[in-house]
Each structure stands twice: as structure tokens, then as C-alpha cells.
Amino acid sequence: MSEPDRLKSNIDELVPDIVAMRRDLHEHPELAFEEVRTSGIVAQRLRTLGLEVQTGIAKTGVVGLLKGGASKPGAKTIAIRADMDALPIHELNEIDYRSTVDGKMHACGHDGHTSILLAVADILTKRRDDLAGNIKFVFQPAEERVGGAEPMVKAGTMQGVDGIIGLHLISDYPLGRVGVRSGPVFASADRITLTVHGKGGHAAMPETTVDPIVIAAYIVTALQTLISRETSPFSPAVITIGQISAGTAFNIIPETAVMYGTMRSFTKEHREKLLRRIREVATGVASAMGGSCDVEIIDGCPPCVNDEAMTELVRSAAVASVGEQDVDTSEAVMSTGS
Incomplete structure (x- = not known):
């Protein structure tokens, strides 16, 4: 039996266990x-395979x-990563393995990611x-909330690692299709809170x-010009204001208005520029109109930029597995x- 056929046979043998694990999670x-x-x-599971296991990394990382x-002295080390956390969403699906926890659901595929990586560990x-x-x-814990990856890195998880590989399930692709691309692939994700301060009063006397x-x-409109005219x-x-909160009555002009949003970009330099300009535009517009604006920016994830050489290794392996026609390297x- 050839190595590709042997590998496929090993995977086929594990499929029932992978499915059962994913459904349990x-x-x-x-x-x-x-x-x-x-x-x-x-x-x-990892201990059963005879691996050296560390637990409690970044609280719940493994x-x-x-x-x-x-291996010989100086041999390369590759890391393969999966995330484990669920989302605060109530599951409505009528399936045998529906979430048993109200208000919590694996809606982003991390149950699949974890099961896949356990299978990879078994095969390797x-x-x-x-x-x-x-x-x-x-x-990795806490992918859905910014904070899981960084403490794992700080704890030394990446020490001695020469390259790292990860995957994400995507429902846009049919079974057997793979997307892989070098360079920026996932944008940064920063949270923005803008608190506009004015002077309250009666709606019938706006001049006061x-x-x-x-x-x-005006700030919402001005922020969009950062994309249409400065990008x-x-x-x-992307700059999106997704939530605005202001006022307590239909005939009262409030003291404050609070906006919540997000900014996404694909390079470190562009991210820094846009975050600076968001602050300048929001405070400038508010000042010009007689008010003020407090800007709070919560740093999120930086952009994910795939290494060219590592990406080519993954692309070549994907082509060997599913064929060139089912490997997407487009934007x-x-x-x-x-």
C-alpha cells in the first residue's frame, strides 16, 4: 500500500471517532x-497517545x-493549533447532539477544530x-474573546517552534475544498467606543x-470617508459603527450619545494610521460642533499574515490530497x- 493510500486508510478508520468526539464537544x-x-x-487523549502534555496554559490551554x-539535535519543530471555546448563543437546531447548555453553542466550528487536531495527533x-x-x-482557549493566544505565547508555547499551522472550517466551501493563501488573510479586529458629550435640553428649543x-x-459619516477617501x-x-445609544425620551435632547464599533485592516501600518485618524476625526468633528468626544480603543487581534514558504508547504499538501482544482488561493x- 502506498503512503497516501495508507494515510487515507488511517483517516477513514478514525472518522467514526472524530465524528463522535465532535458531537460530544x-x-x-x-x-x-x-x-x-x-x-x-x-x-x-494526548496522554493516551504517549505525548508530553502541558495543561493550565493561559488557564485552560493544552x-x-x-x-x-x-529527530536529531537542532531538528525543526512545527506547531499545529486548534481553538476550543464556544459562543454565548442559544442553539435552536433540532439535532441529536444539540447543545445541552442554555445560551452556549459551538457555532463557529471549534468543536470540529479540536476533534480534527486530536485525529491529526493520533495519525502522526x-x-x-x-x-x-x-x-x-x-x-488554545478563548479565541472568541481576545485573550487566548497571547498568554499562551507569553507562557512559552512558541519557544523553539519554527512554524505554525492552523485551519478554520468554512461553510462556504463544499466538502473537499481547501482555501490557502500567503500574506494577509485575516484582518485585525479592534473595538471602538465613542462617547459624545453635548448639552441637553428640550427638543423644542434645540438652540439652547x-x-x-x-x-x-456627523462622526459616523466622517468615519466612512476614512475608507472611501483615505484608504x-x-x-x-472596514470601519463599522454597529451600535448607538442615546436619549431617554422622544422630546428631550440628551447630554451624551455613545457609539460602539469596530475597525478591521490587513497591515500593521494601516491599522495604526486608521486608529489614529478615528481619534482625530471623532474629536475634531465633535469640537467643531461645540461638543467633545471621548475615544476608547480596545486593541484586538493583529492581522494574520501567512508566511510564504509555510503556505507553499500547505498548498502543495492540499493539492496532493484534493487536487489542484479544489485548492483556492484567490482573494x-x-x-x-x-
Whole structure:
């Protein structure tokens, strides 16, 4: 039997177990930094495979180390990463493995990611003697809430790692199709809170007030010009105000208006520029209209930029597995995130 055929046979043998694992995790979703049950299952599985296992990284993170039997001093180490947390969403699907926890659901595929990586660990462990390098299996908590990856890095998870691979399930693709692309693929994600201060009063006498709602409306429009007039079409970015809160009555002009939004971009330089300009535009517009604006920016994830050499390794492997026609390397792979 050829190696590709042997690999496919190994995967086929594991499919029932992968499906059962994914459905079990789906039934028992856990939110960011609460993945106690999930991480316990992961750790036990990795120990059963005979890997060196670390737990409690960034609270609930798990790392399993597989040392290749053919490794020599200075051998390369590759990390493969999956996320474990669920979302605060109530599941309405009528399925046998529906979430058993009200208000929590694996709606982003992390149950699948975790199950896939456990299967990969199983398959590669069977090939331990043939491996001329080492593999770290990284199970990350709190992907849905910014904060899971950075503390794992600070705890030393990436020490000695020469490259890292991850995946994300996507319902836009049919089964057997793979998307992979070098360079920027996932945008940064920063949160913005803008608090506009005006002067309240009666709606019938607006001349005695400084209307923060009107100021907020102008700020929303002005922020969009940062995209349409200050951003190159070859360097895409998004600024969205998704929530506005102001006022307590239909005939009263309030003292304040609060806006919540997000900014996404694909490069570090563009991200820094847009965050600076958001602050300048919001405060400038408010000042020009007689009010003021407090700007709070909560740093989120930086852009995900895929290394060219590592991407080519993954692309080549994908082509060998599913064929050139089912490997997407177009701009459609890029995403401004969720």
C-alpha cells in the first residue's frame, strides 16, 4: 500500500471517532477560559497517545509534544493549533447532539477544530519513528474573546517552534475544498467606543443645546470617508459603527450619545494610521460642533499574515490530497473576520 493510500486508510478508520468526539464537544460547549471539560478530554487523549502534555496554559490551554523518532539535535519543530471555546448563543437546531447548555453553542466550528487536531495527533503519533522533527499540538482557549493566544505565547508555547499551522472550517466551501493563501488573510479586529458629550435640553428649543445625536451622526459619516477617501482600494479596511445609544425620551435632547464599533485592516501600518485618524476625526468633528468626544480603543487581534514558504508547504499538501482544482488561493480566502 502506498503512503497516501495508507494515510487515507488511517483517516477513514478514525472518522467514526472524530465524528463522535465532535458531537460530544458540541453537546457540552464551554465559553472562553471556561474550557475545563474540553481541555481535560484533550489532555487525556494526548496522554493516551504517549505525548508530553502541558495543561493550565493561559488557564485552560493544552499543549502536547510529539518528538520524532528520527529527530536529531537542532531538528525543526512545527506547531499545529486548534481553538476550543464556544459562543454565548442559544442553539435552536433540532439535532441529536444539540447543545445541552442554555445560551452556549459551538457555532463557529471549534468543536470540529479540536476533534480534527486530536485525529491529526493520533495519525502522526503512529508515524513517530518516521518523523525527523518534532510537533507541538496547541489547543488554545478563548479565541472568541481576545485573550487566548497571547498568554499562551507569553507562557512559552512558541519557544523553539519554527512554524505554525492552523485551519478554520468554512461553510462556504463544499466538502473537499481547501482555501490557502500567503500574506494577509485575516484582518485585525479592534473595538471602538465613542462617547459624545453635548448639552441637553428640550427638543423644542434645540438652540439652547448642543445635540450629541447630531454630532454622532456627523462622526459616523466622517468615519466612512476614512475608507472611501483615505484608504487605497488595494489595501482594504472596514470601519463599522454597529451600535448607538442615546436619549431617554422622544422630546428631550440628551447630554451624551455613545457609539460602539469596530475597525478591521490587513497591515500593521494601516491599522495604526486608521486608529489614529478615528481619534482625530471623532474629536475634531465633535469640537467643531461645540461638543467633545471621548475615544476608547480596545486593541484586538493583529492581522494574520501567512508566511510564504509555510503556505507553499500547505498548498502543495492540499493539492496532493484534493487536487489542484479544489485548492483556492484567490482573494476569496481573505476575511475581515467576525
